[in-house]
Amino acid sequence: MPATITPNKTEQERKRRVEDHDNGSGRRPPTDKRTGGGGDNDNWNDRPHGRRGPYERLHRYRMGIFFALASDLMFFVAIVSTFFVNQSTGHFDAYNHYVNEWLPTAVPPILWLNTAVLLLSSITMEIARRNMFRETDVMDEWLGLGKPITRRALPWLSATIALGLLFLAGQWVAWRQLASEHIFFKTNQSSHFFYLITGVHAVHLFLGIAALLAAFTGLYVSRQLENRQILVDSAAWYWHAMGLLWIFLFTLLAFFQ
């Protein structure tokens, strides 16, 4: 459960507003209820704009990340559909025989290890993320007792960066192994997809590592707890999504060739 320094009077007043079809029983929309964090008049008026609730900005960024990931999911859906279409597409040769030239690419065994590394990195990331919201530490920071949150989260974040880089190095090794077997991007249809899917996923992980490094820097530089929480939280959700995506992509490459 994330920590909050809870202000009093967070609840909307419940009154009967008959003129608005609200008899006060709490069952009847539409009431003048709180609708979000960023708009006007949501009982946080004594704070400057954009700082109205303890998690207003955090939730906004999280939502942005989720929409971006939904869009990214469609990107991979398109590529995976292409994979299945191309896999089942053949053509008629000069003798009117239907030929399907799909030659499955055997995945290098190191990918299993890489997958384990990526899963492990997701776990360290989640530990780092949860450390950002420990109530006692938040309280300590609020009282001005140093930056215990940074102190706790940094090692886990560093471990995530190291594991992420290890995964990318492992992918590089996998590509080298395939290349040594003379399987390149251009070799055949299946290899197109192997390199394309792993390559595009690696590009996403590079972006993820950039985000992790930004969070790393932020943990050092930023004195505002909220900024640090947002940086780590956003990077974490992105990282988890890339890990989950890799499981699907790896399953596809390993078992659905």
Add this chain to the structure above:
Amino acid sequence: MNFNQIPNQIPHQKENPVEPTNPVPSSLHPLHYLFTTDHRIIGIQYLILALVSVVIGTILSLLMRIHLVWPDWPLPLHGPILPEDYLALVTIHGTIMLFFVLTTAPQAGFGNLILPAQIGARRMAFPALNAASFWLTASALVTLLSSTFVLGGSAISGWTAYPPLSAIASAGPGQALGMDLWLISIALFAVASTISSINTLTTILRNRCTGMTWERLPLTVWGWFTAALLSILAFSVLLAAILLLLCDRHAGTSFFLPAGNLVNGVLHQGGNGSPLLWLHLFWFFGHPEVYIAILPGMGLTSMLLANFSHRRVFAYRTMIVTTLLIGLLGILLWGHHMFVAGLNPFASSAFSISTMAIALPAAAKVLSWLATIWRSKPRYTTAMLFALGFVSLFLTGGLTGPILAQPILDEYLHNTFFVVAHFHLIMAMAGIFGLYAATYYWFPLLTATRNHPGRLMSEPLGRLHFWCTLAGAYAVFLPMHLTGLAGEPRHYSQLTGIPGPGGSLSPAGQLLTPTLPLNHFITYAAIFLATAQLVFIFNLARSMHKGNFASSNPWQATTLEWHATMNPFPTHPASDTSDISVHRAPGQYQSNKDEVSFLPQWAPVPFEQDKIEDVIDTKPE
């Protein structure tokens, strides 16, 4: 009675208003306006970009029309228009109009200017991303336009860029570097639109003010919301398709290239891909794209018709549902673009059914529009006229939809001007009418500064503009149905005058000669339609400096963007601190024989229940 009274005339102030007591220095550095994260200025930037694009796109379309009827006419500084030039005109016209005008202006332009104010938010969720999105869009436009000047000219594949011809550089003059630039431009645009949509969705979901429940959201916001959802889903699929096509062009793959492909005299042996796959991916994006262009206009039309006829929107909740339903069905019917491409006939039937299904929510919308204005006494302002024009064009263009949704009829009509007429009426013209309605309606908000209130556009000029545009739009696109039925094909640079075998007129030429008088008429009408837009440009330029000052709520609107402190460019920044909350759904009007009154969304409830029941039917619909 606490309803505000509506005067009969459009209220405006002739004389200069009183200077605010505490004027804020408005002379910021120009670069501040260029690289700002202020959503209102970004909205203006988008609108300027769209205006530049629409001028270019219109000139290109006129060149096409002129070339079709006077093929020998040499373009000054260029020479005769060759077939590849004509195809480049088709490509750039379509790309510019669809992406940089019909997607950019309603969704990003007015979406930035008006949307936050309509939900009672003072800023958007991600201002920096918003600015980044604009600059990506601008660089996409520059990339697209620069492709004209590279070796071979710009791409000639049409805005759909079908492989295999778009995948092979030797397929035509513009298919080398020009095609690459086209693909890069659209990829940039896809990224920009996705970012912009993330911003829009998060803003709507998280930044609404108190009381702005989902059912009270103006229908324009619902339009922007649904269009942003579609953008999130569709544009990344396009991005993936472009990545695959670039691989086909440069990395030796063959995702879209079939085996034994003879292009321009060269046999391409390798390849085991399918051009149909591109069609699927492209139209999975392309059809939602059409709804991205039109949904904000639909929402605006609903709101404007209610506003000017002083009625509530008929069946408000149903309108919300139909907006979402159009969005949902819009992503399920891409196959109707592929009836003649070699689609499985069973798939064609399925797509035919889903296409006809979308006629239901669309028809519900038209019925609601008609019911809203039925027997009301609307004020026929220019904005209202354009909203009515939207309904008319949407209906006319929409009626040919179920015809084209029949695979068997589409077989004949698909590559003819019938389809050109259909989508220009329902998407291009209706979309542009929505944009004009938005411009005339929101002009006071765009022109307000800290020193003076907003200005109104000239109504007489606006009415002249409307009637000329409406007549021009129908004069151009109705006859195209007829030439299409007569067999006039799309994408052909020259209809007649091409010698066939044996030196006589080609059979196609003989078929099309009877359509020439009608084609001449269409070209004259197109020139008239384009000329009529000069009235608008003049009105815009003149009203920006000399237009009458508008009162704070000149149209008696009930939505929040007309709240004094929600004005994009507020006259009294000091009042910025007052709080805004929403108390009711938009469009609360009451009219009797003598007078009309209205209750804005932001007005607190000043009277008792029995009084409100006298005034408004409070039963939920």
